[in-house]
Each structure stands twice: as structure tokens, then as C-alpha cells.
Amino acid sequence: MAAQPGSSPRSQSSFGSPGIAASPQDVADAAAQARTEIEAHEDFSDAESGYNSDDNGSMTTSVSSSVRDYNFENGRRYHKFCEGRYIFPNDEQEQDREDMKHAMTVAVCGDKLHLxxxxxxxxxxxxxxxxxxxxxxxMGDTYPSAEIVGVDLSPIQPSFVPPNVRFLVDDxxxxxxxxxxxxxxxxxxxxxxxxxWPKVLASALHWLTPNGYIEIQExxxxxxxxxxxxxxxxxxLKYTAAVRDGLKEFGSDFHIGGKVPEKLRAAGFKNITTHEIKVPIGPWAKNQLLRTAGLYMQAAVIDAFNMGLNxxxxxxLGWSREEAEVLCAEARKAVxxxxxxxxxxxxxxxxQK
Incomplete structure (x- = not known):
């Protein structure tokens, strides 16, 4: 059983939904509905798509309207499955921004996918x-003998992937x-x-091998x-403060990075190692690698203004669109x-576990 790939021929960021954040019961109901639909579509198979179940099929959603549908608002596309879980879009524009962030992250990490x-x-x-x-x-290309599993709310990853890579749709x-x-x-x-975060980290600790690692990049x-x-x-600076305050209304902590070490310790992980890396905003750094990373970061920031506004x-925060547009215009010039x-x-x- 497998879900078919998304309509886009390229990779794409998941998550994103306008409107009011979903309640825990809404999310639980959506997940239960998706799992019911899995059982009803167990005969589907498309190994080349990269969408396969985790052996027993209990995680991956099927090809169904609840997973395949999207929301559209202000010219942007948002996920439908577990609607309201994440307020940012998953369309082509956001795909490009996510790929720029990937290139930037790998660059500042010394051309490494993980540390x-x-x-x-x-x-x-x-x-x-x-x-x-x-x-x-x-990761699939780097470790061809490893099984790589990617999980997301939207089935919008590439159709053709290395044979050791597959994607699941879940919350x-x-x-x-x-x-x-x-x-x-x-x-x-x-x-x-x-x-x-405590729930997610507890699940991660449970599903790691003895001495296995969790890595969080924020x-x-x-x-x-x-x-x-x-x-x-x-x-x-005013813009980032407004986005931080707005995300709090949706239950998200925009500044989780510095809190990660303590959260891992509280969850029961050991041998915690922390790296703090400066990422320039703009091409002002003298170092060529950081200059390139700064260009990626600046482009990602500029492309994100529309998301922050919407x-x-x-x-x-309940600002009028006109107020938000004025702030975004000023912030775009400033950055x-x-x-x-x-x-x-x-x-x-x-x-480590």
C-alpha cells in the first residue's frame, strides 16, 4: 500500500494552513480518519513513487481526498490534512525557499548533512x-545501504527518489x-x-536504537x-518581533533553538553536544562560504515576508492587511x-539515547 506522489514534479515544503489552529481533538480525528482510509486502500502499490508504508502500513495515508486536497488563500496553497497544524504554505514559492535554506544549512555546517x-x-x-x-x-545518496524515512503532513515530495528513500504522511x-x-x-x-516538544522528544527517544542519536537544527x-x-x-527587527508574537498565538515558539539542549536533557537524552553557528543575513561577510550562505539567507528572508503577512x-496579531504590508515593505528595505x-x-x- 502506498500513496501516490504529489502533483508537483519537484520537491516541495510541507505544512502550512490558514485560519484557526486545529484543536488536539481535530488533529486526532483527522489522523484516525487517515488511518481508516489506509486500511481501505491496502491494494495500492507504487514503489517508484517513494511513498510506501513502514512494513505494516500503519503510518502512511492512502490516496484520499483528506490528504490530497489543499487550501488556497491570498494566492498561496496550504496543506489540508490535519488542517491548522501549521500556518505556512506548501506551494512552489515555498519549495524554492526551503531548498535555499537547505543549501544554506549544509554550507554553514561545513558541507555536512548532520553533525x-x-x-x-x-x-x-x-x-x-x-x-x-x-x-x-x-541522505539516501550519502548512505545507500541505509533506509531513509521522511515524514510530513503533505505528500508533496519528489516522485522519483533513491531506492532506499521513502516518505510517509502523518502528524x-x-x-x-x-x-x-x-x-x-x-x-x-x-x-x-x-x-x-516533550511529546515529540519522548517518541523520538522511544524509537531510537540504543546509543542512537537525535539531531535538531534550528x-x-x-x-x-x-x-x-x-x-x-x-x-x-520590528518585523521579527511581530512574527514571534503572532506565532505565539498559534502555540509555536519562534526561538526554540537555544532551548533545545535543556529540552533534550529533560527528555532523557545523554551526551548532548551543542554547536552555535552564525548565519549572515545578506552578503556582507568576507569569508566566501559565509557570503554565499548570507545570500541564501537573505533571499529566504525576503521570500518569507508574504507568509509572515498572511x-x-x-x-x-489581528493587524489589518494594510498595516502588515507597510511593516513588511519597511522590513524588506531594511534587510x-x-x-x-x-x-x-x-x-x-x-x-544520544
């Missing part, structure tokens, strides 16, 4: 919130059901998506500077100012 020392021959790897699926696909805050544990569980840029979206070049009235600011040497901090944290 956890999992060895050269992992058996199973789980990517939570796989989005475009690009990290999972790259990671629901019960996990897999056939075997994993050597590495990976999460990246999940701050706007995860509401119940940007802390607080612009900083080492040369005092950020003016007190910098519009982009989600956290207008829906979360292009080459005299401001701002950066984000990326937290790469891993721990």
Missing part, C-alpha cells in the same frame, strides 16, 4: 518534517508506529510546526550583530541594507 557521529553505516534514519524531502534524498505529534527503531532521528526548522530568529550596526529602529501578523551586518544563530544540537 551527529552516526558512523559510516547507519541502518535506519528518520527525517521529521521532511518538507521538500531534499535532506532525506541527499508527528500523533502516536508513532514503525517496524524498527532508528539510528538517527533528524529535525530541522521545526519551530513553527511543533507545539508539544535557527533562532533574533537578528544580532557584533559591530552594533543594527539601529534601534531597524524595521526588520499568517502570524494578520491572523495571529537589504548592506551597512547592517546582522546574523542569525543556528543551533545544531544532538544527543
Amino acid at each position: 551527529a557521529p552516526i558512523g559510516s553505516d547507519p541502518s535506519r534514519v528518520l527525517d521529521l518534517g521532511t518538507g521538500t524531502g531534499i535532506w532525506a534524498v541527499d 508527528i505529534e500523533s502516536e508513532w508506529v514503525y517496524s524498527a527503531p532508528f539510528d538517527l532521528i533528524h529535525l530541522r526548522a521545526m519551530a513553527p510546526a511543533v507545539k508539544d 535557527l533562532d530568529f533574533v537578528p544580532k550583530t557584533d559591530d552594533n550596526s543594527i539601529p534601534p529602529d531597524w524595521a526588520y 499568517g502570524p501578523i494578520t491572523k495571529g 537589504r541594507n548592506p551597512k547592517v551586518h546582522a546574523y542569525y544563530t543556528m543551533w545544531v544540537v544532538y544527543g
Whole structure:
């Protein structure tokens, strides 16, 4: 049994939904409905699509309207399955932004997909919130003998993937059901998506092999500077504060990065290792690698203004569209100012079971 690939021929970010955040009961009902539909479509099979069940088929949703449908608002497309779980879109524009962020993250991590020392021959790897699926696909190429599983709310990953890579459609805050544990569980840029971190981390701890690793990569979206070049009235600083406050209304912590080490310790992980990496916003760095990463980061930031306007600011804070557009216009201009040497901090944290 397998779900067929999404309509887009390329990879694409998952998540995203306008409107009011779903209640826990709404999410549970949607997950139960999806699992019921799995059982009704057990005869479907399409191994080349990359969508396969985890042996017993209990995790992957089937080809059904509840999973395949999308919401559309203000010219953007949002996920339908577990509607309201995540307020950002999953359309072509967001795919491009996610792929830029992937390239930036790999670059600042020294051209590495992960920093956890999992060895050269992992058996199973789980990517939570796989989005475009690009990290999972790259891991499949890097570790051809490993089984790579990507999980997301939307079946919008590539149709053709390495034979050792497959994608499941599910809500990671629901019960996990897999056939075997994993050597590495990976999460990246999940701050706007995860509401119940203790629950997700408890599930991860349970589904890791003994001494297996969890790795979390998160940007802390607080612009900083080492040369005092950020003016007190910098519009982009005002914008990030508004987005942070708006996301709180949806139950999301925009600044989870620096809190990850303590959350892993509280969940029971050991040997926790933390890396703090500066990611420039714009091409101001002298180092060529950081300059390139800064260009990616700046492009991703600019492309995200529309999402901030349509989600956290207008829906979360209740601003009028006109007020939000004025702030976004000012922030867009501010983030292009080459005299401001701002950066984000990326937290790469891993721990062991």
C-alpha cells in the first residue's frame, strides 16, 4: 500500500494552513480518519513513487481526498490534512525557499548533512518534517545501504527518489508506529510546526536504537550583530518581533533553538553536544562560504515576508492587511541594507539515547 506522489514534479515544503489552529481533538480525528482510509486502500502499490508504508502500513495515508486536497488563500496553497497544524504554505514559492535554506544549512555546517557521529553505516534514519524531502534524498545518496524515512503532513515530495528513500504522511505529534527503531532521528526548522516538544522528544527517544542519536537544527530568529550596526529602529527587527508574537498565538515558539539542549536533557537524552553557528543575513561577510550562505539567507528572508503577512501578523496579531504590508515593505528595505551586518544563530544540537 502506498500513496501516490504529489502533483508537483519537484520537491516541495510541507505544512502550512490558514485560519484557526486545529484543536488536539481535530488533529486526532483527522489522523484516525487517515488511518481508516489506509486500511481501505491496502491494494495500492507504487514503489517508484517513494511513498510506501513502514512494513505494516500503519503510518502512511492512502490516496484520499483528506490528504490530497489543499487550501488556497491570498494566492498561496496550504496543506489540508490535519488542517491548522501549521500556518505556512506548501506551494512552489515555498519549495524554492526551503531548498535555499537547505543549501544554506549544509554550507554553514561545513558541507555536512548532520553533525551527529552516526558512523559510516547507519541502518535506519528518520527525517521529521521532511518538507521538500531534499535532506532525506541527499541522505539516501550519502548512505545507500541505509533506509531513509521522511515524514510530513503533505505528500508533496519528489516522485522519483533513491531506492532506499521513502516518505510517509502523518502528524508527528500523533502516536508513532514503525517496524524498527532508528539510528538517527533528524529535525530541522521545526519551530513553527511543533507545539508539544516533550511529546515529540519522548517518541523520538522511544524509537531510537540504543546509543542512537537525535539531531535538531534550528535557527533562532533574533537578528544580532557584533559591530552594533543594527539601529534601534531597524524595521526588520520590528518585523521579527511581530512574527514571534503572532506565532505565539498559534502555540509555536519562534526561538526554540537555544532551548533545545535543556529540552533534550529533560527528555532523557545523554551526551548532548551543542554547536552555535552564525548565519549572515545578506552578503556582507568576507569569508566566501559565509557570503554565499548570507545570500541564501537573505533571499529566504525576503521570500518569507508574504507568509509572515498572511499568517502570524494578520491572523495571529489581528493587524489589518494594510498595516502588515507597510511593516513588511519597511522590513524588506531594511534587510537589504548592506551597512547592517546582522546574523542569525543556528543551533545544531544532538544527543544520544
